[in-house]
Amino acid sequence: MPLSSVYIGGLRRTLTQIHSAAAACLNRQISGCQRPVRRKGAWMNTQARLLSSRTPQNCTRKLVRNGEEKKLVICIEGNIASGKTTCLDYFSKASDIEVLTEPVSKWRNVQGHNPLGLMYQDPTRWGLTLQTYVQLTMLDRHLCTTPAPVRMMERSIYSAKYIFVENLYRSGKMPDVDFVVLSEWFDWITQNISIPVDLIVYLQTTPETCFARLKERCREEEKMIPMEYLETIHQLYEDWLINKTSFKVPAPVLVIPADHDLPKMLHQYEENRERILAARNA
């Protein structure tokens, strides 16, 4: 599927169409909170619908993917090289689980450009470029339809914003204007599109473990990542998912200690399988 399109309830819409259709609907809704109009052929038809939770004080509706909201969504979160992909590989063997890895290959090659590499070379210049593309591709991941009843994703649109954008901004590497523009995009998306997550599995590692695994993996763009970078990302994750002092956590969190060797990790994944699959966001 081209990235210029996303599927909502089986309908292919360009982001521009979605934006203007949603804006039109929201305008209708804001001016008097009237009932959603259901016109055949309109984007808000039997396949795509608005979730409505309307009271005089609370007049919010969101784009949802019809049918997809019944599926279980689990996001695997953790520091760089903490073992997320390895964890997803393990669960991908189950027929009822659809695994969606982070679209890193796209971040490394979008029409011949490498925004990930550019960002590591010059974060101030290219941080916005990378994170805009990360936000788009993660939204695409959240919205794509999958046949399996359980969807297991690597990271989320939430960690892209709360960890990586936040880090660029706090470290002084992202200009205010870039941060504000990205934040407005993020707020619009999360306020207008339903992005349900039932469980966050946090692979909790020390930065030292990640550093060792990063060296072992040896991804070209990441060769210059210093230990301090992993320490900062670690602390942002801890504040978000453990201390809960930074940003809203969109789902319950299951913490899996992930400094262990591979056999022990696989054993832990198996031990937690039932707990993970039993998750259902209230």
Ligand SMILES: Nc1ncnc2c1ncn2[C@@H]1O[C@H](COP(=O)(O)OP(=O)(O)O)[C@@H](O)[C@H]1O
């Ligand atoms: N438990 C583990 N012990 C040792 N090495 C591991 C373990 N889990 C993953 N690795 C290795 O560490 C590197 C990073 O793992 P990966 O799953 O790609 O991390 P992530 O997806 O979180 O970036 C890979 O080379 C992988 O083979």
Ligand SMILES: O=c1ccn([C@H]2C[C@H](O)[C@@H](COP(=O)(O)O)O2)c(=O)[nH]1
């Ligand atoms: O929003 C994001 C998400 C990821 N990255 C970077 C961090 C890593 O270098 C790669 C992929 O991360 P893994 O943990 O190895 O999956 O992408 C980013 O800069 N911004």
